[in-house]
Amino acid sequence: MTDQRDPHAIAALLAADRRHAWHPYASALNPPPVYPVASARGVRLQLADGRELLDGMSSWWAAIHGYNHPVLNRAVSAQLGRMSHMMFGGLTNEPAVELCALLAAITPGELERVFLCDSGSVAVEVAIKMALQYWQARGQPGRNRLLTLAGGYHGDTFMAMSVCDPVTGMHHLFRDVLPRQLFAPRPGCGFGQPARAADIAAFEALLAQHRDAIAAVILEPIVQGAGGMHFYSADYLRRVRALCDAHGVLLIADEIATGFGRTGKLFACEHAGIAPDILCLGKALTGGYLSLAATLTSGHVAGIVCSGEAGALMHGPTFMGNPLACAVALASTRLLLSQPWQREIARLEAALRAGLAPAALLPGVREVRVLGAIGVIEMEQEVAMGPITERFLAEGVWIRPFGRLVYTMPPFIMRNDEVARLTHGMIAALEKYLSHPAGEEAR
Ligand SMILES: *Cc1c(COP(=O)(O)O)cnc(C)c1O
Numbered sequence: 001m002t003d004q005r006d007p008h009a010i011a012a013l014l015a016a017d018r019r020h021a022w023h024p025y026a027s028a029l030n031p032p033p034v035y036p037v038a039s040a041r042g043v044r045l046q047l048a049d050g051r052e053l054l055d056g057m058s059s060w061w062a063a064i065h066g067y068n069h070p071v072l073n074r075a076v077s078a079q080l081g082r083m084s085h086m087m088f089g090g091l092t093n094e095p096a097v098e099l100c101a102l103l104a105a106i107t108p109g110e111l112e113r114v115f116l117c118d119s120g121s122v123a124v125e126v127a128i129k130m131a132l133q134y135w136q137a138r139g140q141p142g143r144n145r146l147l148t149l150a151g152g153y154h155g156d157t158f159m160a161m162s163v164c165d166p167v168t169g170m171h172h173l174f175r176d177v178l179p180r181q182l183f184a185p186r187p188g189c190g191f192g193q194p195a196r197a198a199d200i201a202a203f204e205a206l207l208a209q210h211r212d213a214i215a216a217v218i219l220e221p222i223v224q225g226a227g228g229m230h231f232y233s234a235d236y237l238r239r240v241r242a243l244c245d246a247h248g249v250l251l252i253a254d255e256i257a258t259g260f261g262r263t264g265k266l267f268a269c270e271h272a273g274i275a276p277d278i279l280c281l282g283k284a285l286t287g288g289y290l291s292l293a294a295t296l297t298s299g300h301v302a303g304i305v306c307s308g309e310a311g312a313l314m315h316g317p318t319f320m321g322n323p324l325a326c327a328v329a330l331a332s333t334r335l336l337l338s339q340p341w342q343r344e345i346a347r348l349e350a351a352l353r354a355g356l357a358p359a360a361l362l363p364g365v366r367e368v369r370v371l372g373a374i375g376v377i378e379m380e381q382e383v384a385m386g387p388i389t390e391r392f393l394a395e396g397v398w399i400r401p402f403g404r405l406v407y408t409m410p411p412f413i414m415r416n417d418e419v420a421r422l423t424h425g426m427i428a429a430l431e432k433y434l435s436h437p438a439g440e441e442a443r
Pocket of ligand 1: 155156283
């Protein structure tokens, strides 16, 4: 496959990008470098200049089946021939209904009512709105705060930001407008460890002290993603569930990053054998094809929400239930379930463990940890994005670190020899970066 573009066209594209496009968390005054991708297939990205990269990011947890998958392509094309979009107010469509039914069937517990929306952050907003309307309907509108864990990430809209980690999140910038939420310390007990009474004591105390003001606990089960890539004890999560029950507080599980097999279970709550009252899904929902998210709850919670003053859940995005996105979400989820995905994730876990182990010996590495198809190298110091990205590209891998975290969550279809190449490339790049952090040219 030759997708190589003419260098003048690439330069023009980059110039227009610098002038007009605003990238995530990026300056418009001094934009960081970006690399044009011409196409992608399987686990490989083809840059416009002809370079090929092994994809270690799945486009932020999303592209679990890799890129340009024939089954997903067919699902989109077939739906495109029928209709790409149709309003969901007063009308319905088959892909949306089938998706809701499928999600209700495969998610833990009795989550049977599905609210479709456009992005993960909106799914979190909807989850919180459900919790607030639930307590309004029960005549306790004072229960309107959220209890969460430090080190979390729940999205970039305002209510979602209010429950992101207070230090690494954006609380400081927006402190005058963000609602003040309650934060328990990040769980100290790692994945596979028991949670002792002391591990949960601070959470328990906050919950007991503020129970009459708390609408819900919101957390990422087992894996805290963009807030620090921490893996914590299933036992801790079980205790949270029990405490929420004891205090009559709703539990919102944000599985936007962990859902659809990434941690080795279809949903991370299953590690603890618990079900939340409200569940948020996104990212891998469409296999990375289109923006779609979902908020699920039980018939019980939905019933109470709708018995309140408004008589309805007061939300309704324009592109709700988009048939194109729902068709590819259905195809992606069915594709996942039709395969021995548990075996594949276990295979990836073993390959990542073996491949990343040597990183633990590098100076400046604090910890290497792997769970499911997630591999993390935690550094002592923040890494400089520009120079380290150049090192990864030179090794032919696409890795996008943040802060002190160099991590990978490859597409599930990545073969063992490719994982070996990916992890070898990560470590080689890191080694070169560590010996010359500012890059070759600075020597
Ligand atoms: C990415 C993410 C979100 C936000 O999703 P967007 O689609 O980026 O709005 C929320 N929660 C978690 C756990 C996430 O990983």
